[in-house]
Amino acid sequence: MAASSGSREDATPGTLEETQVRAMFDRIAGLYDRMNTVMTAGLHHAWRRRAADLAALTAGDRALDVATGTGDLAFELSARVAPGGEVIASDFSERMLEIARAKASAGRREGAGVGLRFDSANALSLPYADDEFDAATVGFGARNFSDLDRGLQEMTRVVRPGGRVVVLEMTTPQRPPLSTFFRLWFDKAVPVLGRLAGDPEAYDYLPSSVRRFPGPSELAAVMSRAGLHEIRYILTAGGIIALHVGVVGHDRVADGVGETPPGRLA
Numbered sequence: 001m002a003a004s005s006g007s008r009e010d011a012t013p014g015t016l017e018e019t020q021v022r023a024m025f026d027r028i029a030g031l032y033d034r035m036n037t038v039m040t041a042g043l044h045h046a047w048r049r050r051a052a053d054l055a056a057l058t059a060g061d062r063a064l065d066v067a068t069g070t071g072d073l074a075f076e077l078s079a080r081v082a083p084g085g086e087v088i089a090s091d092f093s094e095r096m097l098e099i100a101r102a103k104a105s106a107g108r109r110e111g112a113g114v115g116l117r118f119d120s121a122n123a124l125s126l127p128y129a130d131d132e133f134d135a136a137t138v139g140f141g142a143r144n145f146s147d148l149d150r151g152l153q154e155m156t157r158v159v160r161p162g163g164r165v166v167v168l169e170m171t172t173p174q175r176p177p178l179s180t181f182f183r184l185w186f187d188k189a190v191p192v193l194g195r196l197a198g199d200p201e202a203y204d205y206l207p208s209s210v211r212r213f214p215g216p217s218e219l220a221a222v223m224s225r226a227g228l229h230e231i232r233y234i235l236t237a238g239g240i241i242a243l244h245v246g247v248v249g250h251d252r253v254a255d256g257v258g259e260t261p262p263g264r265l266a
């Protein structure tokens with residue numbers, strides 16, 4: 001989940017050029033899983049499980065996990081399309097993919113009898129055909145896209161009409177006590193952890209990248225613009241985590257707004 005970082009000269013804090021994002025994740029790949037576990041007290045696995053559930057996959061389905069990083073959300077998806085399904089997971093950081101592939105070949109949490117492939121690909125220009133997948137997911141990756149609209153349009157394009165697009169992301173809690181905790185933990189403690197782990201720059205900007213990212217209802221509007229319908233979101237972990245899901249419409253290439261106004265899941 002970690003860092004969406006930015007150099008100190010960035011015009012907008014928490015934003016980076018694509019080449020800088022890729023270089024940063026190549027650099028922190030070896031730290032990434034451990035930092036996630038420390039920063040979330042291990043809860044990140046449960047959040048990915050919930051995201052995978054929202055994809056509503058069944059045995060034999062084909063799923064895509066975009067910006068897969070070290071692959072944990074792809075492993076969750078693979079368990080849901082077993083047996084006989086396929087998961088393609090893509091990222092543009094070769095070092096993150098190397099770790100994902102090593103975990104897969106060590107047999108970590110892969111669904112039995114499922115094809116699982118890790119591709120090098122840019123989420124803003126996916127090398128897949130229209131309608132190829134039953135669902136597409138992105139976990140803690142959308143925040144790093146240099147063009148969020150484009151990234152969500154690409155995910156929507158490659159999913160068949162009726163299939164789902166799921167976005168798991170951190171968000172800024174609005175109410176105490178979690179808003180206070182968020183400030184203390186992400187503004188103060190996480191940068192210190194980053195320093196101890198040996199990559200202060202990468203973990204300094206995590207809070208600003210989360211603050212810069214659209215809030216839950218704005219993200220739902222971006223999904224709607226991408227051609228998704230029936231958009232709903234869940235806030236969990238006291239409002240720190242947002243899970244959004246939308247259904248691909250038959251008119252997804254239209255540049256208009258989806259039929260159903262976005263809303264919060266009960």
Ligand SMILES: C[S@@+](CC[C@H](N)C(=O)[O-])C[C@H]1O[C@@H](n2cnc3c(N)ncnc32)[C@H](O)[C@@H]1O
Pocket residue numbers: 001002003018021022025048066067068069070071072073090091092093096121122123124138139140141144145146
């Ligand atoms: C915070 S990590 C998330 C990894 C993983 N999905 C997870 O759940 O932990 C963000 C990942 O997004 C990838 N990424 C960011 N922008 C991307 C893009 N435009 N195309 C492909 N991968 C991208 C990074 O390389 C990195 O591996």
